[in-house]
Amino acid sequence: MTHKVLLLLGTKKGAFILESNQQRNSWELRGPFCDAWPINHVIADPKTQTIYAGGGNEWFGPAVWRSEDLGQTWTHSSEGLGYAESDDAIKAVWSLALKANNLYAGVEPAGLFRSLDRGQSFAHIEALRNHPSKEHWQPGGGGLILHSIVLHPEDDKKLWIAISAAGVFYSEDGGQNWSPRNQGTRADFLPEGQNYPEFGQCVHNLVMAPENPDLLYQQNHCGMYRSEDGGQNWISIEEGLPSSFGFPAAVHPTEPAVLYLIPLNGDIAGRYMPDGKAAVWKTMDYGKNWKAYRAGLPQENVFFGVLRQAMATDQLDPAGVYFGSSSGCLYGSVDEGEEWQQLAEHLPPIYSVETLCVES
Numbered sequence: 001m002t003h004k005v006l007l008l009l010g011t012k013k014g015a016f017i018l019e020s021n022q023q024r025n026s027w028e029l030r031g032p033f034c035d036a037w038p039i040n041h042v043i044a045d046p047k048t049q050t051i052y053a054g055g056g057n058e059w060f061g062p063a064v065w066r067s068e069d070l071g072q073t074w075t076h077s078s079e080g081l082g083y084a085e086s087d088d089a090i091k092a093v094w095s096l097a098l099k100a101n102n103l104y105a106g107v108e109p110a111g112l113f114r115s116l117d118r119g120q121s122f123a124h125i126e127a128l129r130n131h132p133s134k135e136h137w138q139p140g141g142g143g144l145i146l147h148s149i150v151l152h153p154e155d156d157k158k159l160w161i162a163i164s165a166a167g168v169f170y171s172e173d174g175g176q177n178w179s180p181r182n183q184g185t186r187a188d189f190l191p192e193g194q195n196y197p198e199f200g201q202c203v204h205n206l207v208m209a210p211e212n213p214d215l216l217y218q219q220n221h222c223g224m225y226r227s228e229d230g231g232q233n234w235i236s237i238e239e240g241l242p243s244s245f246g247f248p249a250a251v252h253p254t255e256p257a258v259l260y261l262i263p264l265n266g267d268i269a270g271r272y273m274p275d276g277k278a279a280v281w282k283t284m285d286y287g288k289n290w291k292a293y294r295a296g297l298p299q300e301n302v303f304f305g306v307l308r309q310a311m312a313t314d315q316l317d318p319a320g321v322y323f324g325s326s327s328g329c330l331y332g333s334v335d336e337g338e339e340w341q342q343l344a345e346h347l348p349p350i351y352s353v354e355t356l357c358v359e360s
Helices: 132-136
Strands: 003-011 014-021 028-033 039-044 051-057 061-067 075-077 092-099 102-108 111-115 145-151 159-164 167-171 203-208 216-220 223-227 245-251 259-264 280-283 291-293 311-313 321-324 330-333 341-344 350-359
Touching: 003 051, 003 321, 003 330, 014 039, 014 341, 061 092, 061 102, 092 145, 111 145, 145 203, 159 203, 167 203, 203 245, 216 245, 245 311, 259 311, 321 350
Parallel strands: 039 092, 039 350, 311 350
Antiparallel strands: 003 014, 003 039, 003 350, 014 028, 039 051, 051 061, 051 092, 061 075, 092 102, 102 111, 102 145, 145 159, 159 167, 203 216, 216 223, 245 259, 259 280, 280 291, 311 321, 321 330, 330 341
16 A cells, blocks of 8 residues: 655644655645645544644634645634633634544633534633633743643543643543643742642643553653653653753654654753754653754754644654754654655744645
8 A cells, every 4th residue: 555645734824735655755845725824733634634724813813724635625614712701812723633523622822622513613611711720820932822632542531731831731521620730840930949830830742652641741841751640740851852941742653662852952042953953852762861863954053943833753664753943944754763854945934743644
């Protein structure tokens, strides 16, 4: 069976799609789509090959776009994407996640919505914003956003979300009740003695390892962490990295011990590649040891950043790894990070990267 690979990009000026064959040796770029709206996240349903794109801003408002023909045509809807409280207008959709008939959307200001009709309409999961911690949530540098939605692979009622800056929360009943899951993660920006609160951490990215829903990884404003019990406890795995600060994290599609990170030089030092040299860091043992991979990446005057959803892996063997930069360049590796090449340049700032493999 042969496949073609699609890279789904969310950018400041619309969604883009790059397409290649199974060898991934040349790429065709299409776009921009979604009327060049700001698009924060693009995902796809591998079963139906439907593509969903979430975005918007204070001018356009929030919306989820949908394409059922791999990007040839698009429709969009904002139905239901609103809060009852009139003074808290939703600015944009920031993240999407899909399982079975449930399409979830995380928004700014932070909240969670669900669609049961493939994105035509949404309903607010009110219990999250009714959590007692809500009055203490604070916006991170990018705003008060719900940016990570992690769904249990087998139990449709179990899910994790992450908010900057409020922390990780977990529900085991489809969103009717929520509990913080931040034990062991720091909040260095709080006063001394309050650095390990129950909630209030600035999570940057939350991902689940394949074949093990209890194994989670998170890139935090204050470190890199692993949990082996579904987020109830977190262990620091930042030793060996050049920085405790970064945004994206991507797991290997079949190996739970393998994780990719792109550390940046710090929260107040410019938020670019350490020493101005691009590198992707990889662990093969759950974060106990790290190695930098640089072959094919620029090694001089590299001052771009990589945002929280702008790195992904594909499902092929060997796995492909991809990331997009704030300067509009897209890089890819078809050998699990050993060597890299530039796949596209001069795009708008890239907000997200996801992959879709389809039969050709």
